[in-house]
Amino acid sequence: MAKKIQAIRGMNDTLPEQTPVWQKLESLIRQTVSSYGYSEIRMPIVESTHLFKRSIGEVTDIVEKEMYTFDDRNGDSLTLRPEGTASCVRAGNEHGLLYNQERRMWYIGPMFRHERPQKGRYRQFHQVGIETFGMATPDIDAEVILLSARLWKALGIEQHVELQLNSLGSNEERNAYKEKLVEFLQAHEDQLDEDSKRRMLTNPLRVLDSKNEGVQALLENAPKLSDYFGDETAEHFAKVQAYLDAAGVKYVINERIVRGLDYYNRTVFEWVTSSLGSQGTICAGGRYDGLVEQLGGKATPAVGFAMGLERIILMLETLELNGDVKGDVDIYSILVGENTDVAGFKVAELVRDQLPHLKMMHHCGAGNFKKQMKRADKSGASVALIIGESELEDGTVTIKDLQGNAEQKTVAIDSLVQVLPTYFA
Numbered sequence: 001m002a003k004k005i006q007a008i009r010g011m012n013d014t015l016p017e018q019t020p021v022w023q024k025l026e027s028l029i030r031q032t033v034s035s036y037g038y039s040e041i042r043m044p045i046v047e048s049t050h051l052f053k054r055s056i057g058e059v060t061d062i063v064e065k066e067m068y069t070f071d072d073r074n075g076d077s078l079t080l081r082p083e084g085t086a087s088c089v090r091a092g093n094e095h096g097l098l099y100n101q102e103r104r105m106w107y108i109g110p111m112f113r114h115e116r117p118q119k120g121r122y123r124q125f126h127q128v129g130i131e132t133f134g135m136a137t138p139d140i141d142a143e144v145i146l147l148s149a150r151l152w153k154a155l156g157i158e159q160h161v162e163l164q165l166n167s168l169g170s171n172e173e174r175n176a177y178k179e180k181l182v183e184f185l186q187a188h189e190d191q192l193d194e195d196s197k198r199r200m201l202t203n204p205l206r207v208l209d210s211k212n213e214g215v216q217a218l219l220e221n222a223p224k225l226s227d228y229f230g231d232e233t234a235e236h237f238a239k240v241q242a243y244l245d246a247a248g249v250k251y252v253i254n255e256r257i258v259r260g261l262d263y264y265n266r267t268v269f270e271w272v273t274s275s276l277g278s279q280g281t282i283c284a285g286g287r288y289d290g291l292v293e294q295l296g297g298k299a300t301p302a303v304g305f306a307m308g309l310e311r312i313i314l315m316l317e318t319l320e321l322n323g324d325v326k327g328d329v330d331i332y333s334i335l336v337g338e339n340t341d342v343a344g345f346k347v348a349e350l351v352r353d354q355l356p357h358l359k360m361m362h363h364c365g366a367g368n369f370k371k372q373m374k375r376a377d378k379s380g381a382s383v384a385l386i387i388g389e390s391e392l393e394d395g396t397v398t399i400k401d402l403q404g405n406a407e408q409k410t411v412a413i414d415s416l417v418q419v420l421p422t423y424f425a
């Protein structure tokens with residue numbers, strides 16, 4: 001036998017048994033974003049490498065070590081997108097969607113990062129993101145958070161997630177703070193691990209979200225970013241909290257949330273769960289007022305988030321909320337006797353014409369009655385339609401209830417449209 005070819009490590013198939021829960025999640029997401037008036041945007045999966053280097057930042061985990069970058073046949077450096085925000089801004093600038101306008105957009109699709117695969121962390125994974133443009137006021141920061149909160153409710157996981165909120169201030173405030181932070185870190189360099197020592201020089205804010213316990217203990221005494229906030233930042237942040245309070249959305253302030261990407265300012269947030277082990281963040285986002293200009297557009301304020309769908313699916317599975325998803329087949333039709341095949345197709349097509357909301361599977365591949373009934377059972381259908389020679393002569397078919405215990409019934413083909421739906425009431 002020829003050697004089997006396997007999928008790339010960290011890139012998963014979603015098998016037919018798993019797709020119903022994905023479809024349920026996707027449909028709740030579509031419903032939720034529509035209920036806030038957001039429009040879908042679809043971007044290519046491959047972009048110019050510059051786009052991500054310039055937006056995400058050279059000294060971030062993503063750009064330093066996680067991107068799938070390759071030269072195409074023209075020698076251009078391309079990258080499989082590791083996230084959606086940069087592409088969305090690129091598309092918005094390219095098509096004139098952003099300048100002097102208010103936009104609320106969302107996207108769904110695969111993202112690619114070369115990370116060590118483990119539970120909740122893959123090399124191809126899926127994100128839903130929303131990105132809003134043209135609104136500088138804190139109401140929109142609160143709206144995107146409320147939208148995500150509504151989705152957790154719709155999924156039934158709101159008790160299992162916590163909203164962590166922070167403000168990163170303006171560029172000037174952050175720069176003033178960074179200087180003080182670096183002074184503090186340098187004074188305690190002997191207590192830093194290698195990773196933090198490196199970050200202290202390249203991207204000092206990232207030391208704040210170090211996973212090292214010693215570093216975390218040291219940071220208790222470090223200067224705080226919030227002490228560097230001017231009035232505008234403080235007011236903006238207070239207003240976001242006031243909107244959340246009024247909507248009854250609970251949160252905790254976590255000053256250690258800095259986000260891995262360079263482009264955030266002011267409000268940042270993460271939705272975190274303890275039911276997934278260390279891959280606990282299911283949604284993260286914030287304000288990124290500088291990015292549109294940084295990517296060549298006119299300065300435009302922006303707020304958004306991205307959520308990881310695999311982690312949400314894992315949560316639904318862990319909490320056993322993946323539930324009762326309907327099967328793929330309602331009715332399974334089988335053939336008995338000679339010369340029923342052509343008429344059988346006709347009956348199945350008639351049902352599909354008249355009752356398009358029912359899922360009608362017609363038996364293909366021949367076989368005796370017993371084999372066909374086995375297939376009908378295996379399909380999960382509620383009803384078998386038996387199309388036999390004698391029935392066809394009188395223009396009837398037989399309906400057999402496979403799930404309940406209604407009597408087997410022979411009915412006129414003409415009345416199928418009335419009778420069949422009663423099995424699915």
Ligand code: ATP
Pocket residue numbers: 083113115120121122123124125126127260279280281282283284285306307308309310311
């Ligand atoms: P982490 O700290 O877990 O690496 P991140 O900060 O890199 O996350 P973002 O870039 O903010 O993540 O992406 C938003 C969301 O996308 C994450 O909260 C997570 O739910 C999901 N996500 C990120 N990377 C992966 C991955 N490799 N596999 C699965 N989901 C992921």
Ligand code: MG
Pocket residue numbers: 061260
């Ligand atoms: Mg990451």
